[in-house]
Amino acid sequence: MSVMIDTAQAAKRAASDLGIASTDAKNTVLNALADRIDTESDTIVRANQRDLDAATQTGITGPKLKRLTLSGDAIGQMADGLRQIAALPDPIGQVTREYDVPSGLRVRRVRCPIGVIMMIYEARPNVTIDAFALCFKAGNACILKGGREAQRSNEALAAIAHDCLRDHDLATASLALLTTSDRNDIRTLLGLDAFIDLVIPRGGTELIRFVHEHSRIPMVQHFHGVCHIFVDRDADVARALDICVTAKTSAPATCNAAEAVLVHEDIADGFIPQLVQRLQSEGVEVRGDEAVCRRARQVVPATSDDWGTEFLDLIMAVRVVSDLDAAIEHVQQFGSNHTDAIITENTATAATFTSRIQSSCTIVNASTRFNDGFQLGLGAEIGISTSKIHAYGPMGLEELTTQRFVVVGDGQFR
Amino acid sequence: MSVMIDTAQAAKRAASDLGIASTDAKNTVLNALADRIDTESDTIVRANQRDLDAATQTGITGPKLKRLTLSGDAIGQMADGLRQIAALPDPIGQVTREYDVPSGLRVRRVRCPIGVIMMIYEARPNVTIDAFALCFKAGNACILKGGREAQRSNEALAAIAHDCLRDHDLATASLALLTTSDRNDIRTLLGLDAFIDLVIPRGGTELIRFVHEHSRIPMVQHFHGVCHIFVDRDADVARALDICVTAKTSAPATCNAAEAVLVHEDIADGFIPQLVQRLQSEGVEVRGDEAVCRRARQVVPATSDDWGTEFLDLIMAVRVVSDLDAAIEHVQQFGSNHTDAIITENTATAATFTSRIQSSCTIVNASTRFNDGFQLGLGAEIGISTSKIHAYGPMGLEELTTQRFVVVGDGQFR
Numbered sequence: 018m019s020v021m022i023d024t025a026q027a028a029k030r031a032a033s034d035l036g037i038a039s040t041d042a043k044n045t046v047l048n049a050l051a052d053r054i055d056t057e058s059d060t061i062v063r064a065n066q067r068d069l070d071a072a073t074q075t076g077i078t079g080p081k082l083k084r085l086t087l088s089g090d091a092i093g094q095m096a097d098g099l100r101q102i103a104a105l106p107d108p109i110g111q112v113t114r115e116y117d118v119p120s121g122l123r124v125r126r127v128r129c130p131i132g133v134i135m136m137i138y139e140a141r142p143n144v145t146i147d148a149f150a151l152c153f154k155a156g157n158a159c160i161l162k163g164g165r166e167a168q169r170s171n172e173a174l175a176a177i178a179h180d181c182l183r184d185h186d187l188a189t190a191s192l193a194l195l196t197t198s199d200r201n202d203i204r205t206l207l208g209l210d211a212f213i214d215l216v217i218p219r220g221g222t223e224l225i226r227f228v229h230e231h232s233r234i235p236m237v238q239h240f241h242g243v244c245h246i247f248v249d250r251d252a253d254v255a256r257a258l259d260i261c262v263t264a265k266t267s268a269p270a271t272c273n274a275a276e277a278v279l280v281h282e283d284i285a286d287g288f289i290p291q292l293v294q295r296l297q298s299e300g301v302e303v304r305g306d307e308a309v310c311r312r313a314r315q316v317v318p319a320t321s322d323d324w325g326t327e328f329l330d331l332i333m334a335v336r337v338v339s340d341l342d343a344a345i346e347h348v349q350q351f352g353s354n355h356t357d358a359i360i361t362e363n364t365a366t367a368a369t370f371t372s373r374i375q376s377s378c379t380i381v382n383a384s385t386r387f388n389d390g391f392q393l394g395l396g397a398e399i400g401i402s403t404s405k406i407h408a409y410g411p412m413g414l415e416e417l418t419t420q421r422f423v424v425v426g427d428g429q430f431r
Numbered sequence: 432m433s434v435m436i437d438t439a440q441a442a443k444r445a446a447s448d449l450g451i452a453s454t455d456a457k458n459t460v461l462n463a464l465a466d467r468i469d470t471e472s473d474t475i476v477r478a479n480q481r482d483l484d485a486a487t488q489t490g491i492t493g494p495k496l497k498r499l500t501l502s503g504d505a506i507g508q509m510a511d512g513l514r515q516i517a518a519l520p521d522p523i524g525q526v527t528r529e530y531d532v533p534s535g536l537r538v539r540r541v542r543c544p545i546g547v548i549m550m551i552y553e554a555r556p557n558v559t560i561d562a563f564a565l566c567f568k569a570g571n572a573c574i575l576k577g578g579r580e581a582q583r584s585n586e587a588l589a590a591i592a593h594d595c596l597r598d599h600d601l602a603t604a605s606l607a608l609l610t611t612s613d614r615n616d617i618r619t620l621l622g623l624d625a626f627i628d629l630v631i632p633r634g635g636t637e638l639i640r641f642v643h644e645h646s647r648i649p650m651v652q653h654f655h656g657v658c659h660i661f662v663d664r665d666a667d668v669a670r671a672l673d674i675c676v677t678a679k680t681s682a683p684a685t686c687n688a689a690e691a692v693l694v695h696e697d698i699a700d701g702f703i704p705q706l707v708q709r710l711q712s713e714g715v716e717v718r719g720d721e722a723v724c725r726r727a728r729q730v731v732p733a734t735s736d737d738w739g740t741e742f743l744d745l746i747m748a749v750r751v752v753s754d755l756d757a758a759i760e761h762v763q764q765f766g767s768n769h770t771d772a773i774i775t776e777n778t779a780t781a782a783t784f785t786s787r788i789q790s791s792c793t794i795v796n797a798s799t800r801f802n803d804g805f806q807l808g809l810g811a812e813i814g815i816s817t818s819k820i821h822a823y824g825p826m827g828l829e830e831l832t833t834q835r836f837v838v839v840g841d842g843q844f845r
Contacts, residue, residue: 037786118806118807118808122807131819214819263845375835379835380838380839383839384845393838405546407820409835410835410836419820421792422825424795424801424807425795426794428667428670428674429798430677430678430798430800431798431800431806
């Protein structure tokens, strides 16, 4: 327990130095880290292989195993990601507004770091480097708790980051990687609101609930993505097919993958058989309501549990809806405020959908997988917030800062 | 308990209507409410008088009694405040950014309501109307829990607001005023994160701690203001005196009133006697360290408890510090991240102070009392956040909203 308190206190101290570190100093560390990750790629792959072996032994397979894998390519991408973050403008010290008020005061709003950010996430080891790099560039120290399955990979990555910090005279406490799996330790940390300013749990129901119950620290949750695509009667069918299929198959274990397709009744006869055939030919198990089962072969009848479920796998739920209202109602009932898309050539229908569905991202005529900090022009992201407070949607550098007021007068009193 | 659940559910339903209410509809209600408050001023004063009588009987006096008082003037200001909020631009639907990304997607960030906001505050009854009006204009329903001492005043105000909502076919659940003082009821509400999106506790340590411990709902706290003024050796002494004295006396029970003055040793001999004399002539009790007691008369020797205390009364702590660093250290140790000011003609000294002190508002050569939404050009405020998450400093209309992404493509998939 006292180890946890020490960790949090050290992070707080590191944060006050990072908060005033120069842009050059921060970018130098990020670029050095990119180079080291490239050079030590073999070490990282070996550590990852030990994680993969252990995971295979415990029966992890498919997309979940893939999510844990750090190939040489993935490591190269991690290094490139660091260079990209180094190249992004430094948000700290940016004056977002500057104006005079009638009393003669000059008011500035200035971006500043949040302080210490704790993040709890699941299997993907590349998150360790992404999260550190974004927190660091935004002047924050971070305390990271990755998935147990990725522990060896995470430790290898953190060791390299610590070397780089040390080489540049910055506190290694700028990045604390927790090695404990004891929930009591995590609970201790979640009580330390004097030292930790924000906690970001990124994962499934159980993790979010645990943090919810035990945290005294403000939380921005990156909860699951139960993402929907509504194929309207005015959809371009060829587009709809490409979008629905790739939104499931390109990365089924990510939070912005689509889980359910809702099809307008008026086009169901023509569309459903094509959709089901395309999905099945890509290895996707289709779970359909009665109206879908009637129109296509080898569809698994959907149970009520299939609506609102994040499968994280090659499974897709498909349902026929009577109209736009029914589609909106379904999304409002079963969605998770993450990402919902409509495929339609009708501008008015699209506008109704995007104004009535207030998910963190609503998309017209493109895949749900574009709800991603990089794809939406934020440069990079630490994850996708499904909280409405502080940040909603992809969190990039700016979303890891806050703003304060700096006011200059010439003797005003009241 | 089930009454609380009903309240929260009704607020959630009201919020989904308010979220799409037109700007005109919202402004009409706000202006009608302003007129009704003017017309029914006598009713409000009578209700308030019953609160004041009860408060006097329980021994409440001084600034605290004043804070509870709704004079005819204060009621007129409340009505004017409503008209000002009606005149402010509607944040909802505002497109804060719009750009294309390389994939060809058009990305918009759009302001949207948070949903249901619960606010728990203490004695001042005008907060009831301000909080409702700001939440309402920003498309949010609100659940308000005011101080028990102001209950009759709050009920009179809420009754008028409900009449106005009803007259304009809007749900009265848009404003729920809690009449319970049972902490178990508040605990029940604080667990209802399915219906309530944000809780804002505005008050002292005990309240903040209670909400902290029991809330599953995201919180932005409006904690106390332990505001400091540092009078540097390069200060304009006449300015410094006006600022220090009024920052305490003009409204001693507000969170942006100054609690402590730190005086640079180099000017202490000349400045301290003048400051103490001016403060005492305005009825302020001065509590000083040894260096202050030595230089002025009738100073109460400060105890360690006096540093870091929000007096909310005509009491001011005064201390001599050796230099800028010592002043910064004192503020970092005893401040509350609310408002801290420096009086100096030296630009470099001011810059060091405002960069190293990262309170929600740092002020050069003006009173701490300018940290206020209206004074800083936000139009109005619901309070001053001392949380770094979501909003830091005065919270106006914009800070009661969030932003979501609306993306339009032409068939992009990945």
